[in-house]
Amino acid sequence: VKHKILSENQSSKNMISGDRFKVVYKIKGDKELALSRANDICYEQTVEFPPDITPEGFINDNIVGRIESFEPVEKDTFHATISFANEVATSELTQLLNVIYGNISIKPGIYVESIDFNENLLKPFKGPRFGIHKFREYLAINNRPILCTALKPMGLTTKGLSELAYLFAKGGIDIIKDDHGIANQPFSKFEERVIECTKSINKANKETGFNCIYAPNITAPFSEIINRAKFAKEAGAGALLISPGLTGFDAMRTIAEDDSIGLPILSHPAFLGSYLINENGISHFALLGQLMRISGADATIYPNFGGRFSFSILECENIIKGAYTSMFHIKPCFPTPGGGMDYKNIHLMQKVYGTDVIYLIGGGLFKYSEDIVKNAQQFKEACV
Amino acid sequence: VKHKILSENQSSKNMISGDRFKVVYKIKGDKELALSRANDICYEQTVEFPPDITPEGFINDNIVGRIESFEPVEKDTFHATISFANEVATSELTQLLNVIYGNISIKPGIYVESIDFNENLLKPFKGPRFGIHKFREYLAINNRPILCTALKPMGLTTKGLSELAYLFAKGGIDIIKDDHGIANQPFSKFEERVIECTKSINKANKETGFNCIYAPNITAPFSEIINRAKFAKEAGAGALLISPGLTGFDAMRTIAEDDSIGLPILSHPAFLGSYLINENGISHFALLGQLMRISGADATIYPNFGGRFSFSILECENIIKGAYTSMFHIKPCFPTPGGGMDYKNIHLMQKVYGTDVIYLIGGGLFKYSEDIVKNAQQFKEACV
Numbered sequence: 164v165k166h167k168i169l170s171e172n173q174s175s176k177n178m179i180s181g182d183r184f185k186v187v188y189k190i191k192g193d194k195e196l197a198l199s200r201a202n203d204i205c206y207e208q209t210v211e212f213p214p215d216i217t218p219e220g221f222i223n224d225n226i227v228g229r230i231e232s233f234e235p236v237e238k239d240t241f242h243a244t245i246s247f248a249n250e251v252a253t254s255e256l257t258q259l260l261n262v263i264y265g266n267i268s269i270k271p272g273i274y275v276e277s278i279d280f281n282e283n284l285l286k287p288f289k290g291p292r293f294g295i296h297k298f299r300e301y302l303a304i305n306n307r308p309i310l311c312t313a314l315k316p317m318g319l320t321t322k323g324l325s326e327l328a329y330l331f332a333k334g335g336i337d338i339i340k341d342d343h344g345i346a347n348q349p350f351s352k353f354e355e356r357v358i359e360c361t362k363s364i365n366k367a368n369k370e371t372g373f374n375c376i377y378a379p380n381i382t383a384p385f386s387e388i389i390n391r392a393k394f395a396k397e398a399g400a401g402a403l404l405i406s407p408g409l410t411g412f413d414a415m416r417t418i419a420e421d422d423s424i425g426l427p428i429l430s431h432p433a434f435l436g437s438y439l440i441n442e443n444g445i446s447h448f449a450l451l452g453q454l455m456r457i458s459g460a461d462a463t464i465y466p467n468f469g470g471r472f473s474f475s476i477l478e479c480e481n482i483i484k485g486a487y488t489s490m491f492h493i494k495p496c497f498p499t500p501g502g503g504m505d506y507k508n509i510h511l512m513q514k515v516y517g518t519d520v521i522y523l524i525g526g527g528l529f530k531y532s533e534d535i536v537k538n539a540q541q542f543k544e545a546c547v
Numbered sequence: 548v549k550h551k552i553l554s555e556n557q558s559s560k561n562m563i564s565g566d567r568f569k570v571v572y573k574i575k576g577d578k579e580l581a582l583s584r585a586n587d588i589c590y591e592q593t594v595e596f597p598p599d600i601t602p603e604g605f606i607n608d609n610i611v612g613r614i615e616s617f618e619p620v621e622k623d624t625f626h627a628t629i630s631f632a633n634e635v636a637t638s639e640l641t642q643l644l645n646v647i648y649g650n651i652s653i654k655p656g657i658y659v660e661s662i663d664f665n666e667n668l669l670k671p672f673k674g675p676r677f678g679i680h681k682f683r684e685y686l687a688i689n690n691r692p693i694l695c696t697a698l699k700p701m702g703l704t705t706k707g708l709s710e711l712a713y714l715f716a717k718g719g720i721d722i723i724k725d726d727h728g729i730a731n732q733p734f735s736k737f738e739e740r741v742i743e744c745t746k747s748i749n750k751a752n753k754e755t756g757f758n759c760i761y762a763p764n765i766t767a768p769f770s771e772i773i774n775r776a777k778f779a780k781e782a783g784a785g786a787l788l789i790s791p792g793l794t795g796f797d798a799m800r801t802i803a804e805d806d807s808i809g810l811p812i813l814s815h816p817a818f819l820g821s822y823l824i825n826e827n828g829i830s831h832f833a834l835l836g837q838l839m840r841i842s843g844a845d846a847t848i849y850p851n852f853g854g855r856f857s858f859s860i861l862e863c864e865n866i867i868k869g870a871y872t873s874m875f876h877i878k879p880c881f882p883t884p885g886g887g888m889d890y891k892n893i894h895l896m897q898k899v900y901g902t903d904v905i906y907l908i909g910g911g912l913f914k915y916s917e918d919i920v921k922n923a924q925q926f927k928e929a930c931v
Contacts, residue, residue: 323556
């Protein structure tokens, strides 16, 4: 069946720059199945139309994805590199994510390994406002790992959390963030907490001469998140924590790119685990590296190897690569492993992470003694 | 190690209503492992603190999650029902999602089966503005399945898409939505498309006496989505299509609850597949039923069984249950299976879905003949 209406109403070739970006998919199946899945991606992510009635001409030639390469990686596993016209993804992050993994996230056997952007596709995105180099300048910390901790447990009063903030800052922690689950509970309301914790940290900074900053959690409903970011900025917070899996990636990008806010962004992977720990998902490299950067994260938080989560050293190394890999003007961001910090594995961590890392230490700062300042100092000595 | 600062700065019991909501998790592992995972959920989703130093008193008694029941379902698989204080989740959807599946989405062996809300937890959420009953009134359709189709393929001009819209409307389709991947590409810009497709459908309605509505895709960046919703409303669109996996769930909720918009919402599952087709994820019942409703969907679109996706009849039946299950004042929504519609399986579909369903027919309307109006009429006759 051919439909005139489809063939006669196609856009013209001058709508297309010719620039195409590529996604590398890992596809399960024997060669025949994997190839048919690759072909399916080309249609499902663009025209969502049966191949046999997809109109010849502009649409078939330019809109449908294109298999650029197809190679075996191991038994019943293939890498298919598929290219899409930049114009299919537009300059909107929501639609870019959709082209990468929208409908096909619902089909089995398809995993996103990496994205090969091009300069024009990335042009509309600012990426991390600070990135590694400027974030270091901002913190006045050269050439050593940066230390971060989290205010918790939930259920403490603002007084309790701000006293903890004071002790952490006294002990030499560089960035003190809210625990990602501390939002606007009645135990410690957002605005009061931001004011009090900022005060405590400023007080400690005056006494120590350090430059510790506070990163409140602004993960919040759609109509609240910009207000929280601006409130935090006004109150003197030094950075912001956002879980884009909860807010949407574009909410984080919007805040990162907003010049009236202008603070470094720490991204948290809450609610994103299903992409990361399953066969059908998105790689650590692409999701926690590339996509966090395009969405404006200056630091990408994730569970460290050896901790209470399940990431392997190899997966963490892939996050590092995704945090550093060349993406034109999009700056690299800090790998920020959390959990699993211990004196025992510090040498291994130093070997894996080197210098350009933010170590996120949570419960560890409570574990060794009753003196939180001393615990922080000892961690710092061990790590830097 | 005990820390005075933790025990002395706990919130007071009057911060807690005593209302707790429950999440049923399916946990993999032998009894010992599964129980330790259940225990882990209680801490990870709330205090994120090592159990041995979590302070006794208010925090331990009220903030930490509580295992309400723990039962085997099959070999090495258990159901753990865990309750959380309403105040831990607050009235913010972002934090509610975080408590349900934030950090533990990153830990293996944990799957969300269902959520047992309570009346007070749901009070701040309006849910679907229309729901099944009012959506029927709005469409003036009693007691028969509703027919929906999608404008595609991407790459057609606005003229082409609006001509298709006219033919679909003439053929008696009730709801004509944009394909979920058609956003604001240069081939058919959003505003122009909304104006032209609305016109075409109104013209057809005048000729047929039907009441067909247009549902443009407003999935868009954070700063654009409200504008698109309002533009669509102004232009006379009858409903809105949103992919909350791309925009964040709370963006959809915000639009659904906005009285100045006031249109029915169709949710699309793009980018949510990793939760749905993996071992570590969220059930069809909870994600496509319960959570879509709390986020304001009047119709929950998903891939039908027997189509080009992978859902089973059982999974589709669980979506139906999630779309209908009692959630206090939160209205039920329409199951909206897409794809896989064919004369061959219509009897099975009628058996599974009954009357309260929106059938989403895409490529099928092009398949049988060159006469799109006739194809639509034939489908309608077969389905209703």
